Amino acid sequence: MQKTSTTSYEMNQALLDQLSDGFIRTDYDGTILCANQTLMDWLGEGQAEELTINQLFPALRREKMIDGKPYNAELQRLDGTFKKVELSFFGGQGKVDYLVRQCSCEEAVTETDREKIAFPPIDNRHDFPIFLIDLDGTIRDVNDAAMQTLHSNRQALLGSTFMEFVEADQKQIDDCLRSIQEGDIKTFDVLMKASDGGVSEFLFTHLPLYIDCQLAGAYCIARNNSDLRRTQEALFESEQRYRQLVEHSPDPVCLHDSERIIYVNDVAAQLVGVKDKGDLIGRPIDEFIHSDDRNDSHLRIQKVKQGIRMEQLFPMKVVRPDGVVLEMEGKSIPIKENGNTYVLAVFRDVTEKNQAKRSLQRSERQYRSLFLHNPDGIYSINLKGELTSINPAIIRITGYTEAEQIGRHYSEFLLKEDQEQVIKKYESIFSGETIEFEKRMKRKNGDTIIVRVIGFPMIVENEIIGMYGILRDITDEKRSEELLRRSEKLTVVGELAAAVAHEIRNPLTSIKGFIQMLENGVPEKELYYQIVLSELDRIEQIISELLVLAKPQSICFQKKKIGNLITHVLKLLEGQANLHNIQFNMDLEAGSEMINCEENQLKQVFINLIKNAIEVMPNGGTITVTCKKAEKNNLLIRIVDEGPGIPKDRLSRLGEPFYTTKEKGTGLGLMVSFKIIKDHQGSMHFSSTVKKGTTVDVLLPLSQR
Template identity: 35%
Template sequence: MLNYMYQNKKITFVSFYSSILLLILSVFLMPYIESIFVSESRIIIHTVFEIFNIFISFSIFLYGWYAYPYILSKTSLWLPVIFFSIGTFGLLHMITFPGMPTFITESSEVKTGWFEMLVRLTQSTGIFLFVLFMLKDKKEKLIKKYWYILSTIGILLVSASIIFIFEDHLPLISINGESTVLRVAFYLTICFIYTLSFVLITKSMKKTKDYIYIYLIMGIFFLFLLNLLTLLYGGSQGYYNFLVHFLKVLGNMYIFIGFYSSKLQLTFLKKEEMEEDLNTTQGLLESFFENTPEGLLILDHQGHILRANKGFEKIMDIKESDVIGQDFKTILKNKDDLLEVLEQVLNGSNITDFEVLQQRENGETIYLMISLSNIHGKHTGNISAIIRDITEQKKYEHNLHEAKQELTDTIRQQQGIIFKYHKVEDSFIHTLCDGELLHKLWNSPNQMIGQMFIYPTGNKEFDQLLYHYQIAWDGRDVSFEWEWKEASLAVSLKPIIKETRVVEVVGSIIDITQLKKTEELLRKSEKLAVVGEMAAGVAHEIRNPLTTLKGFTQLLKGEVDSNRLSLLDLMMSELNRIEMITNEFMVIAKPQAIEYKANNLKDIVNQVLSFMEPQALLQNVNMNKQFIGTEPYVQCDENQLKQVFINIIKNAFEAMPNGGNLTVEIKESTNQNIAISIKDTGVGIPKEIIPKLCEPFYTLKEKGTGLGLMVSYRIIEAHKGTIEFASDVSKGTIVTVQLPLQAAEVPVSCL
């Protein structure tokens, strides 16, 4: 289209007169335009005009930027840089225009005015220099255009920063819509510069008789006119505001057309050099075509074979003369797949590494990899095809895949983890890591294979593993137990040494969590069996003499004087304590016949709290209760549950020697359970001690037996419930008992 405009002078003048006609038409539409530009729509229209001007500015920049290496003239580099500045300042002017939403900065009359002024000054000065360069334009050495753009960006950043930072200190461009002296001076200077540009370009056009300059003259004329209107009317709202923006669009558009039309001629190599290079290239391509071991074909737009090389003859075991003119799909005997592929190529796509299974004339089956692409240039419409025989490669890949899959399946069936790693600089990298346990702990081997781990990582558990990795890498066999999250793992590492150097370490991990739990249960069971046997013997041997001692102590009370009565009371208290311990032994040693029935849990807890209230007052403990609104019933032995709650509350009192708060909460839990939480504000229990609390004879109290919590644990366990402890040292302890709400089949004798 631009070449056509360049060749036809009439179109040049028609476009100019059309622009003048549009300006005249706008005069008749002045009332309508005036109503739009004083309404809220003026911001939208202003933004549309500015976006169009910004688009033209950046278009000139991009074209000139990419065309410069071919044209090598100052004008082809200078004008794009100028219009890059104009586009940038125009963008800043648009986003800071009053009424625009906040983007980089808030809109401001001062900022938008100064950015508009920079647009006008940069455009007028840049076009003037462009005209000067164009009159003396000549090819020159290729310079580093990136320095130009970097310098321009630096100037833009400095200019924008000054306006943003020193906005309040800048001179005003206008006051209440009226131009200041500074603004008048600027626009007089701009109009003068455009006048000089107009004169220079007009003289050049008369001298060269090149009508392409008329576009630049029209662009300069409209830009001069818009600055003159701004000077006369101060850029006031309404019609004149519209006219200014419309003239700016016309001016930039003609500058754009003039620049494109005058710079479309690129530098080419001389005809003789091009022909010589072409002949040399054709010879090289012909040699490559005939002698390459891959099969090469040239197809027409219908898929018929135009040429075939010797490589194709060897791969397909067929002569070129037998395939010329034949349908490519028919020769390869794979019509359906190739038809779809050819359609894609004819639609402009390139197909690479398309695999087909082919049968030679002698019946041998081979695998082919085909790449199809469009040929551009003189032979546009034709298709090139590259065919490679990948039969041996496919066999190798198949065998390798089967071996890998067999190894992967074998490793994955292994219940633990099998892995290999080596060390690169300071990082451990897994080259193999798979197994059933891996998917359980880390979901996927992809999270381990190829990942780099540098010791230390900051994760205490993982650092323990990497620490032993290093020991194995130093050449020692390593076996250790590793705690990862809630799992106990047995890790074994064995270095592979070649030529006195460790090249790789093979390791395995197995889960021993259940084994350790079984060992712990067995240890507890053995301990309980010993305790039960001992308890039965102790209780039997102590209860008979204990009964005798209590009886005679009661008789002595009536025969001693009052001064010694306190001693007998102390003896009786200690005998009662011995009897209580003996009863606890009997609970452990001898199962008791217990009858379970439905009981209201609230009633049981309320009775316990009432029973413990006097002791709470003596020890300055404030008891609170938080119960759910419903009435929870559980299948239980009422007295045994009371024994558990009294034991827990007593322990809580003892943990608060100076008083405190005790909160008992009944709430619904998951899985049809009811939870009873007893929370104190006592001294707390260290975390490492919590797992031992329910073991026999383990106690934190000076005079404790270590049987109370064990008995409580046995009772709750018999009720199909659980008992859990959570504690913070110096903050308090929470004991949570969970019992099933629904009736369960509980044996009559459980203890």
């Protein structure tokens, strides 16, 4: 048996303990739910186990008792002795209240007797108003909370009629006073008036007070009903607000017990493809949970039913009635109502998110594989010029380990003489350009290699944060190109041999004749000496040009006058042109302009082009060579022949290896020429009209003065 009730009851336990009468509350089966201190004192010391009303009153026959009528009875104490008492009961709301008095007195109480009654003082520990009033409704005592509520003091309140402070009609006042005089326990709503005119709504309860076995008055307990009503209204408003939040939540919400669905919002119904959410109520939870996740779901529900909040997102697969599997993330919290615990689950559909995540991971693995297994070197550099990542190919090409490269400035791996030029390239990339260029590098073992780099900016959220570079070792390729150029040079020299021999034979014939004349003693020897020396100079010039063309030279770009370069080439080819009865027509308007070039390579290009023009004109004619400025600070060198021309379907293939329009040609001459012009940052274009001739335009950048 408990002293304090565990059920919700409108009376405060402390007030019940102040009653001089005993108080017991039971359920309809007679099991005692609570009792006040007075009754516990009467029972005496001992172990108070779970008792029933019949154990306290063995002779009680409640079925023969009338609600509210007092009966003489005997209370059995815990030590087995009995105490004579007067017993009344009041039933309602599934419970029975018993009022136990020590004895019964039927003598009428006179006015004089009432004045002599010593009323017990009220305990001031409670923060709600308590009034002690006699049977006439006169206030005998108040606590501090009552004085604060009425904005008055004890002296002004004592002796006043309690009804003076109640705003009600006369019938309500009479009913209240009559219930006090009859010893009833009643609760009702009243409006109480303070001395300053303020009115508040209170929930008013009066409990009968017995002194020396006589009904002397009542304790009146007032609870501010205005605050309670506001609280109830706020609670209702809050419930409505949260209901609207749940109904209009963008995430699916489901309330369920251990097995079945109790409530879902519209989003949850749409998620599983059900038009009417009412069709989901009562259906098993497992029906919508993927078989892979059911065991975890059961364990999770058990934990939530035990009051554990699952606030960390957990993954789960939901199966729609049409068989579509959705990937979800959710949280679950316990909801208690009427003694039962339910599970409130809030989910979010992450199917597309997870698919995108898996796609991104797959893409990252693909790009990672491309980065790691690419035969070309791939590296990244931040805006400070420091290497931030390299792939294994970079390690293979340079010979340096990853630890020896990451964090170092890229310029540390360049040749000193190339640093200025390469740094400018990198600065252009950092400014947003994509550039392809060649540079020389030092390997760890000291070897110099030539690499081709494609550099492009690293852009994140429209901001350049660095650069990527794709690097290929072209050292062997460059060696092959050089061998090819040398081979082509030798071919050109061989083809020019006949013309050169003719050019040299003519001066030699003149020299031989003059020497014979000198032997015979001719006059004016000085004149013949000058002619012989002139012819020897011509022979020396031709041989020098051949040596320059055939001799291997290191590649070194220098500033040269384009006019001088073209003149030297025409001088070299003049003999071959004479053999074919061909005249050169020169118009070097911009001949004094400077270009940055490797002189020997450009001579090889122009020899190839002019020699081709000579060979397609066996019957003679004119080859025109012009040089003038073009747009964008470029120089245009144009070579025009009067040969048979080239059909349009063959023009596009010029420059391909082993493609040629000549009977004994290899096609390598033009291929090498295209490559040389490209290395000089220039371009070469062919145009032709059948039976009229071919035009070659070579465009080269002018040197910056």
